[in-house]
Amino acid sequence: MSIVQDFNLTTLDRLLRSFGERQQPLNLDTQLPQLIQALRADHLDLLPLPGQGNTLRRWQTLARVAGCDLALAKLYEGHTDALAILAECGAAHYVAEGTWGVWAAEPPDARTFITAREGAQVRLNGRKAWCSGALQIDRALITAWDEDGQTQLVAIELSQPSQGLNIEHWQAVGMATTASVDVEFTDAPATLVGSPGQYLSRAGFWQGGAGIAACWYGAAEALADYLREHCRKPRPDPHANAHLGAVDAALFGARAALRECAAWIDRQPGADASFEVRRTRAQVEQAVEQVISHVGRALGATPFCRSSHFARLSADLPVFLRQSHAERDLAVLGEQSAQVPAGAWQL
Template sequence: MRGAEVVGDLRQRISAGELELPRPGEGSTLQRWRALAELTRSNVVLGRLAEGHADADAILHELGGSRTWTAAGRDQLWGVWAAEPPRPRLSASRAESGELWRLDGTKLWCSGAHHCTHALVTASVDADPGASGKRLFAVDLRQPGIRAVPDSWHAVGMAASDSGAVEFSDAVAEPVGVPGGYVNRPGFWQGGIGVAACWYGGATGVADTLFDQAGRRDDDLTRAHLGAVQVSLGAAWAVLEQAATAIDEDPKDERGTGKIRAFTARATAESSAATVIDHVGRALGAGPLCSDPAHAGRVADLGVYIRQSHAERDLAELGSLLVEGGSPW
């Protein structure tokens, strides 16, 4: 599907209440992740945008929302734009009233840049003596002073996610939570595993092509690749199940294991997705990639999507956490 078709589908689902998912830690975390995985299985971009909208809703709930928004509405499409590259910079300053803020600068990696109606955006507030560092803001993107930058998203995979740059000029914003509250909360790591559930879902969509072909071929090698795919996906889902249970048992992360859990689940799902792409390609050759547009698009999209992982940097941080905290086994 093209970007407009994906967004249209997503808006219909939001309007029908299909994206009002159980929030993490409320007893049905696995149900939430299963829904996100199934959406991504059907279309990777759909799942990615749905995850952002659902994550925004969970964040508003966890941090108490803003003066205007406490949940993502059925007539809205939310994004969470929280990437923090060194440059460019998005800055926030207090408006004269003191209750509202103004955003100025450019934000990169804004999924749904041309289509979202609202977003949660991180910005620097160093100039404000009472709120230094990064802070999260809720923004109505339909106001003057906000512009999605044309031709700032050149990806082939995930092209329809429209994850380009957005410029802010004296844009009105409302604070959500305290400075640093966005990252210093249990839900930050819980939301990161929600992304991993989407990676898993995208991988099952790629695997569907191999499953279909394996049933038509009397070929041990094809079925061996299918078996390897099952092993990888089964391991990934088991980690997600275990993580969901742990989150529901300890939603406020009083045991302090949330970060390790998130890094483990994300790395497992990323590895599984890469393994599935590799085995399906080796089993079926270039045929589906060249003649099946849905499969080719899914592989290209998923390959870009899993690069939200920081790969070895995340593994290095996970290793440091284990060394500092002791063996979890």
């Protein structure tokens, strides 16, 4: 697999621009897969790998896509994350034509088990929850539980008849198009990827978590641009200007956090980035929530009702943002912060 290190954001912007102001959401069955295919056809899915000196460029690309459409970003981020995982696990040779996803949620009431194996080929039984893009993608990396009670990453083809989709529980309005459904496995064939526990223990796990924050940031940046355009009008609006000032400060802090985190990862790509990524995600999450609030208060109902792009981002972003675990993440961040030596916050 060839990873493009000098990624052309201008080419990406040109492709996304034609989709940004459409009047309707991306069609689940045709438009969304077609757009992913167009990105792949132009090799715009071959992002710089995290930790290889261009992590910021990778996150900038994710932010661009998120600013266009968060349903598209959800599939695009999953596909590019899968390619990075395969490379990191020494399994890049598994990459084939088609769109990938990564399904690694492990709620206690939905687990997938390896029930038989022959070399690298295994059989799966059980249920996987929160399978984003299951109706649109071609193959996925998923976590399954092996005979020793460890999580093992496996690759599956989604065309197999031994898999069933349950879409009844997906009642979302925001992020509706991603259809994060449950998938049932009955003696389903799969291929081992990496070693047991490697998915969580590899450095790229947390590096990928920061990529999600870049998506949050990109969507918030796009919403903020509507407020900036409003404040450029000749007629003064001091209240809107005040909201824009708050938005600028919030985004400036979030951008600085993302850039610092990317540089940290590139300096020590094999290190545990959990602390740096958790604090970055917390910073970005708080900034995004401020942007949502200030932009809405400043602009009123008009863009929610008359701009399809603004309305979709406003509906999708609060749902996408809940990939954060809120106070649970902050509690772990606090535990980690307590172990940092005094003076670590000094300027």
